[in-house]
Structures are given as C-alpha cells and as structure tokens.
Amino acid sequence: MARPFFLVSCLATALAVSCCHCHELIQHAASLPQSLSTSSRWIVDEHGQLACVNWPSHLEPMLAEGLSHRPLDAIAADVAAMGFNCVRLTWPTFLATDASYSSLTVAESLRALNLTGALAGVAANNPGVLELGLLDAFAAVVRGLGASGVMVVLDNHVSRPGWCCRGGDGNGFFGDAEFDPDVWVEGLTRMATMFTGEGNVVAMSLRNELRGARHNIDDWYRIQTALPKRGVQVHAAPRVLIILSGLYNDNDLSFLRWRPIDLTFSNKVAFEVHWYSFSDPHQWTSANANHVCARVAASVWRRTLYLLDCGWPVFLSEFGVDNRGGNVADNRYWGCVSATAAGLDLDWALWALQGSYYLREGVPGHDEAYGVLGHDWLAPRNVTALQRVRALQRPSRGPGLADVEPYKVLFHPVTGLCVVRRRSSSMMPLDMEEQLELGPCNETEAWEYNEEHRLVLRDSWVRMCLRADGDGEPVRLGVGRAGCAGAQAR
Ligand SMILES: *[C@@H]1O[C@H](CO)[C@@H](O)[C@H](O)[C@H]1NC(C)=O
Ligand SMILES: *[C@@H]1O[C@H](CO)[C@@H](O)[C@H](O)[C@H]1NC(C)=O
Ligand SMILES: *[C@@H]1O[C@H](CO)[C@@H](O)[C@H](O)[C@H]1NC(C)=O
DSSP states (O other): OOOOOSOOEEOSSOOOOOOSSGGGOOOOOOOOSOSSEEETTEEEOTTSSOEEEEEOOOSTTOSOTTTTTSOHHHHHHHHHHTTOOEEEEEEEHHHHHOHHHHTOBHHHHHHHTTOHHHHHHHHHHOHHHHTSBHHHHHHHHHHHHHHTTOEEEEEEEESSSSSOOOTTSSOSSTTSTTOOHHHHHHHHHHHHHHTTTOTTEEEEEOOSOOOSTTOOHHHHHHHHHTTTTTTHHHHSTTTSEEEEEOHHHHTBOGGGGTSOOOOOOTTOEEEEEEOOGGGSTTTTTTSOHHHHHHHHHHHHHHHTGGGGGGTOOEEEEEEOOOTTSOOHHHHHHHHHHHHHHHHHTOEEEESOOOSBOSEETTEETOBOTTOSBOTTSSSBSOHHHHHHHHGGGSOOSSTTSTTSOOOBOEEETTTTEEEEEOOOSSOOOSOSOEEEEEEOGGGOOOEEEOTTSOEEETTOSSOEEEEEOSTTSOEEEEEHHHHHTTOOOO
16 A cells, blocks of 8 residues: 555644734633533534534435435444434424424325335334324434434424525525514524433524525524523523534525624534535536645635634535445545544534435435435445544544644545555564555554654654655655655645
8 A cells, every 4th residue: 555645644733824803702711511512613522522424314305315225323323333323314494393394294294295215214214203293203213312422413404304504595594485583483492402411412503504686694693692682592602512604505605704703602603614625616627636635625714714723613504425436526625624633633523424315306215425324225335435444533633632733644634644654574674674564544643744854653662754755755754864865745
C-alpha cells in the first residue's frame, strides 16, 4: 500500500480562521440537567461526538424504512455494529398533528398505498409492529435503537409525508401551503412530550432544509425565537439539544454573523448544515479536485462552519455519496467533506442507512445508492465505502481528549486510513529511508509541524521527516539532517 499519496491532509490542527463578529451571539450560561449539551462549539456527551446515520420515517408510509426486510432489533444492532452511535430519525409533521394519518395502523398505511409486498415483509419480519398505530411504531423504533445503545435525533423533515425537498413543494418555509407555523409547533410539542421519558432521544432538529420562494431571514428569527414563549422548551429544552437549520436547504447560516439569535435554551442549541457534491453543481468535475475542495470548503466555512469559531456546535446532518463508486463528482467531493469533518472533528449524520424504500417518488422498492446497507438491508452495500466512514467515527479533538497532548495525523480520506510507518520485521539500523504506508489511524505515530515547515515524527530519537519529492513520487520518510533537507511540506 506504499503507493503515492496525492491528497495527504494533515488534520489534527486547528484551523487558524478568525471570526470577527461572532461576539454578538448569545448563549446563556446557566445549564440544566441534561444528557447532551454544548460547551462552546462542542456537543458534549460521554461518547465524544455524534456519529449518526440518517434513517427516514417521513415518506408516505410514515414507517421507518426497512422493517419489511429485517427485524427492528437486527437493524438497530447493525447500526451500532457499524459504529454509528446515533440515528437522525426523520418524521413528518402531519404524523403528529393530523388524526387522518396518526390514527392509521402500520398495516392500514401500507395497504392504503397498495404496498402489498412491504406489508407481507413487515408481517414476516416485524409482526409486533404491524398492528401498531403509526406513532406507536415510531416510538418502537426509538426504543429499539435505545436497546442497542443508539442515540436518536428526532428530525422534523417535512409536513406532508413524502420525499423531500423541492423548493415549490409547499413544505419549504413557514407560511407555505403545508407549513403552518402553529401546526408545526403543535407537532414539535407532541413529539417532545411523547419522548420526554425516552433517555436515548438526545436532540430535536426543528425543521429540515428550509427553502423556497417564501424563505427569508426575518421570519427565520421571528418564528424561532418565539418558540420558548410558546412552550416548546418546556418539554424539549431541559433535556434535548435543539438543532436549527439554515436557509437554502441547510446551506446558509451566514446571517448569524451580524444578527444574534436568543432562544434562552441554555447550552442547548446547535446548528445544522447539509453538504453534498450536488450542493455545488458541476464544480467537482470541472477542475483539479484539490483546488475545488479549497474553494468549496472555504465557502462552506463562510456560510456555516464559521459558527464553530463563534462557540456554536454545527452538526453536519446530511452528507454522503453514491456507494457504487461510479459518480466522479461524489468521489472527489468525498475526500473534501471527509477531510473537513475529520479535521474539525464535526458531529455528523451520514445520508443514509436505508438500502431501499417502501415507496419513494411513486416507485415501490426504490433503491438508495447512498445507503450504507444493500437493497435488501442484509449487509453493507460497500465495505470499502463503509470503512471510509468508520474513520470519521473516532473523536480526534474536543473535551475528553484534553489530557492527551495534541498531535497531527496524516489522514487519507479516500481510504479512511492514515499514514503509518511500515513495521520492519528485521533489526535494520535507521540509516536508510524508510517507506510509509497506509494503516489504521489509531496506530499512527504523532506528527508535528515544525518551525522549518517540516512534518517530523514527534517521539523519535533521530529526526525523521515526511519527504514529498515530487508529483507522482512516493511519499517517504527522510532520516537525519540529510534526509530531511528539502523536505518542506507543501
Ligand atoms: C390501489 O389500488 C386500487 C385498486 O387497483 C386503486 O383503485 C387505488 O387507486 C390504488 N391506490 C394507490 C395509492 O395507488
Ligand atoms: C465500493 O466503493 C469503492 C469506492 O468508491 C468503489 O471503488 C467500488 O467500485 C465500490 N464497489 C461496489 C461493489 O460498489
Ligand atoms: C485500532 O483499531 C482497531 C479496530 O478498531 C483495533 O483492532 C486495534 O486493536 C486498534 N489498535 C490500537 C493500537 O488501539
């Protein structure tokens, strides 16, 4: 594996980006009893970070996907076994507010959509769920995840059940045909109340991907700052984290730089951002991926991630790629988004768990190429792709790791591995250039970026430097003064 590395990122470093106007943001100091809270930009819990996967339950059947393929417990156990400590579980408002939806049982809901195959599948794999009301089935999924030690972020995804998110679909912003703020508050309150006693529900994201012709900053502030007064925090805020979306499909929170939001939820607020290759159409295939990455990542930083430097957590709540490997834009984007997530040690939720849907956009059994699970939900769709995701599940910075002196790792996003020294089986002396290879990130040495702009191994008795001799040449380890000469990191 000692192949040339073209995209080596050094990632345990703090980004030296300053933030000018963020002092205006207000975060109240007193903290409440909690299971999850924030400490400046960090979401704090005993697990280190949120490493979540999205699991939709907001499409027309209003049932968490996949229950026709596998028993709930088995899916929940898989989520945990794949290293995700949390699920962003989506729900449509009307499930909680409209009796014509919530009064249906799972069987009735599937039958009304003529999903006879799914119906038979649920009967076979989850017979206990079949006759439950849809809200009870949703609660059963939450509890099933809890039984596997998986945390849940309840995500209000749409109003009317169905695939999301087009600008003109009437579900995009407060005041749209199907997005009455009063109904929305009622739904949030209902869900918050319902899960008050459910310890694994750790956060609520208030609305997915605000968008459309009506969306505007004034209403964003006006309606959301009114939430505490309207009692939403009475049930939700004491325990769960509140997550707010940006504008333009969760792509823009830049307005918070000059206009604070005061929600009076103490240390309980985070923001979310979505970042896909198609968030920047045509860019990834238009030029050198490193240059595109620099440009796009800087833009994401200016619009959303800058909030980290202002002491606010930012949850990368949707990102992901076509796991079949054939989408060039996705493949290039992955190196960029995962390097960013690793470098900043973001909290994140991958899109997505599901290998397929009961029904999506009118197609029964619609495949999900972005799913970590295969179409039949039985096994990972692509083990190589999953390994890259797993590299992000290990916290690298933040509270709890403070007793370890920080060091740099050389992360290779395309494989999810890190640059490590090849272990020699013989007792060769160190007067030769040693090769490097890719290995597990938890087995890498500590690197340091020194004042001569060289990457050196920190705890070695003789100076060893990373050498990059030229494009297309293997990266080497230079030893001693001579070996390190000309080895400036570029
Ligand atoms: C289900 O099938 C029946 C009978 O074929 C049809 O009348 C009805 O419109 C179908 N419903 C849906 C939601 O496709
Ligand atoms: C799995 O993902 C890798 C990385 O993108 C890709 O090269 C490979 O073709 C994929 N394999 C399958 C079976 O989809
Ligand atoms: C690194 O992680 C792998 C996989 O979790 C584990 O098998 C291995 O023992 C770990 N190595 C160290 C040095 O902790």
